[in-house]
Every structure is written in C-alpha cells, then in structure tokens.
Amino acid sequence: MIILRQNVRAMTREMEIICVGNELLIGKTLNTNAQWLSKQATALGITVKRITVVADDVNEIANIVRETLRRKPRFIITTGGLGPTFDDKTLEGVAKSLKRKLAINEKALKMVSEKYEAYARKNRIKAVELTPPRIKMATLPEKAEPIPNPVGTAPGVQLDLEETMLIVLPGVPSEMESIFDETVEGMLKQESGKGAFYEKSIYAEGVMESSLAPIIYKVMQNNPDVYIKSHPKGRESRSYIEIHVSITARESEKSEDKLQKVIMQLSSAIGKIGGKVVVDELS
Template structure:
C-alpha cells in the first residue's frame, strides 16, 4: 500500500506571485524517487487558521506524512510551528537543544562576518520555541532548525522555505525517516516518443492502457500544435521489486506500440 504524503507550502509571497514555489517541485521529485506517493500539494497564507485547516484536511485524508515548507523564521509572520502546535493540541515551549543550536549558528555567522552580533534576541530565540514532544532537525545552512512531530500516527515535518536550507534538511535528516515510513521501494520512469502529433488521438489509447495497466502512471507531454510534433509519453511506476517494476513498464510500453501499429494499420486500411 502506498503511504500518502502531502506537502503544504506556506507563504503570502508565493500567493501574490513574488516568489515561485520551486520547493514543492523538488520535494515531489525526491519523494517519488523514494517510492513515495504525493497525493496533494497546497499553498496557504501565513495565517494560523489557514495552516491549521490545511493540516486538518491532510490528516483527515489519512496522510501518513505531511511536509510543510516556510514560516520557521524569526519574524512575526512566521507562524508555522504555532499552527502545528494548535493542530496537534500541544504546547509551544523553548526547546533547549534547539536553543543551543540557534546560539551556535549565530556564533558561527558572527565569526564569519555574516551578522553584526552573536547575541540571542527574542526574535532569534523564537526559532527555538517548538511544539512539545517534537524533534529538532539540524539545519546545516541557516539558523532555523527543522522540526519533526508525530501526531496520532502521522509524521509532520516542518522545514524552512529557503530552498538551500529545505534541501539540506531533507537530505540530511528527513530522507532516512521517510525510507523507514515508506519502506524499501523502487521508482522507475521511462519516456518515449509516441509518434503522434495530436493529443486527442492519444487519448483513447491511453484509456486502454490505464485499464490494462492500473499500476502504471502514463502521462502525455504536449508542448504545442505544429507540424512534425512528436508527443512524448512518460511511463512510471513504483514497487517493492526493481525487476518487477521494470517488467511492468516495459510491458506497458510494448502494449502501447502494439496499439499504435494497430491504429495505423486500421487507418491505412481504411484509405
């Protein structure tokens, strides 16, 4: 059974078009490569009510993992952890490990000349206030730690929205936890040229394939209408055994080629 994963991207700057959400795209690619299943990606404002509502929806839909990005910084509009605590009905407290982490990071930044002073202000201390019972995820790039909290069987991973920080925390801390949750799975994707220039001609063939190969995700990639366009098709699947996944995809591609040949033969024969 595929473990359902949802991604909640948090930030008004994304909703108003100032910043592009590249984090979700990157996370989806990494999670799929691990054999995970991303059911939904949602973008919400920096408002506690909006974040809590998104968490509730994901939880009610039986998500095993929820990943939030953004809203972990020192400013007043960084409200993600407050929302997570409210969702999980737990207190926000100063986490001593997180506080030492924040102190060490600002000491390092000061010594490097990145900041003008190393002292911990209330704004910097804010990044060490975590939901009770949560686990710190070390941030090797920035000052705000990531946070992991397990709530009624659902893991919530909250990571910064800065792409370099998000990627570093995911690769260093979250990926191994995800592997334990998802289990050992293999993901494979193959892309071929369809030999067809019009997606509407592909549609009935893809419908047949979807019925015959329910474990294969097949997606057409049209770019534009033009002469001599050859639409690409991607075939992807995941499973416990690498060879089985490969065999499944190869069979679906071979079946597509059979359908194409039959379609062309029928078309030519009708002339």
C-alpha cells in the same frame, strides 16, 4: 482504472505537502520546493496525495494542518515560515492546530545559539545576543524534536503524531533541501519500505492526443499496475505528444521490464494508426 490505482496506493505510504508563504500566493515565487519534495518522495515509493499553499497567517496554517491530519497521510511535510520575523508563523499555526503550547526547546536553542556563535567567530565580532526574534526560532510546539539545519539558522521540526509524522522545514530552498538530505530522507526510507518509482517517457509524432486516448486506455487495462499519461506539448494540432509511463512498486526487479513491455505495446499501436514514436524528446 480508479480501482486499479487504489490497489497500488494501498501498498504505498502517502504524503501531503503544505507550503506556507504569501510570496507563493502572489506569484512572486515559483514553488520549486513542492516539486523538489514531490520528486524525492516519489522516488522513495511514497505517493504524494496533495500539495497545498497557504498564506503567512496563523489561522490559515492551523486550518490546513488540521484538515490534512484528518485525512491521515503517513507523512506531512511543510515548508516555509520558520525564520525570525513576525510573519514566520508556521510553528504557531502548527501548535494551534494541535492545541499544544509553544515553549523554548533547549535542544533547538542550543542549535540556534551555536549558529550565532559560529557567525560571531567568523565575523570576528563579540557574541551575538539571543534576542526575541532569534529565540523564536527555538520556540517549538510541546513534544516536538528539532532537526539540525546544516546551512541555515532555523532548525527543522519533527512531530510524531498518532498516525502521521509531521515534518516542518524552512522555505529557503538550500536549507529545506539540506535538512531533507541529511535527516528527513532517512526517516522516510525507514517508513516507506523498499518501494520505488520507475518512469520513462516516449514521444509520439503525427497523431492527435484524441487518437491516442483509446490506445492508452487499452494498454493500461492490459497492464494494471502501470500508469500512462499523455502530455501534449504546445497545441494539439502540432501532433507532438509526450507519453509518460510510470510504476510505483515494492519489488524492483520486474518494474523495468514492465515499463519496456508497455512502451512496446504503445509504440506498436501508435505505429498502426500512422504515428511515429521516438525515445528522445523532440526539440
């Protein structure tokens, strides 16, 4: 199976996600950003290979960026650590990992100062001063490009490296998502070709996961480009198992048919051992 999976992978572009933030490591915040980005990338036919969470620490950030670049994914997306406070250290960490200097980026400074001008107008106050914490958000590694932030102040950042496009996004979900939707998705689409991800779940009652194991194995052998994974819900002895069937493909036409065929093979085999298959999730 591993070999067959690797064939699929070789066809697709790979991505790693790096999330920066102590709040994720102390369990204060649920990492919805990683799930959201994984879902978007997967839908574009990109294979997310790893997600790593590290602390707000320059060395930790520099280390993980360096390690990840060594694995040469086509894309790296980072989230978090772009704001004005002292512990927003992602750009410093990225610069360190690349051995590049940090410098005020004029394009980014224009983006940031326009945000504060709009804020001043809106609140009818005099111009907001560009203090060091504010200028920090426009201080990028050399040769970086700022990406407009439609809903917040700190721009996203893009770095075209030798084999990897590194995209640095804020951690506030609304900002991260809107930068992705407005700009990043287009970049990824251009690079990832016409790939797409197709998936469907069915639900099996009255069988144990250990009884499904040989069935899933056999159906996957007969359908090498389809991936099947069982997810027991609650205890195994409750005998209610989600079976998730998916395919990542360049050409879309036949993928839906393939999924349907696999679901019929699974349903038939599960029926033979006394299980019942339903299409909607049990409640």
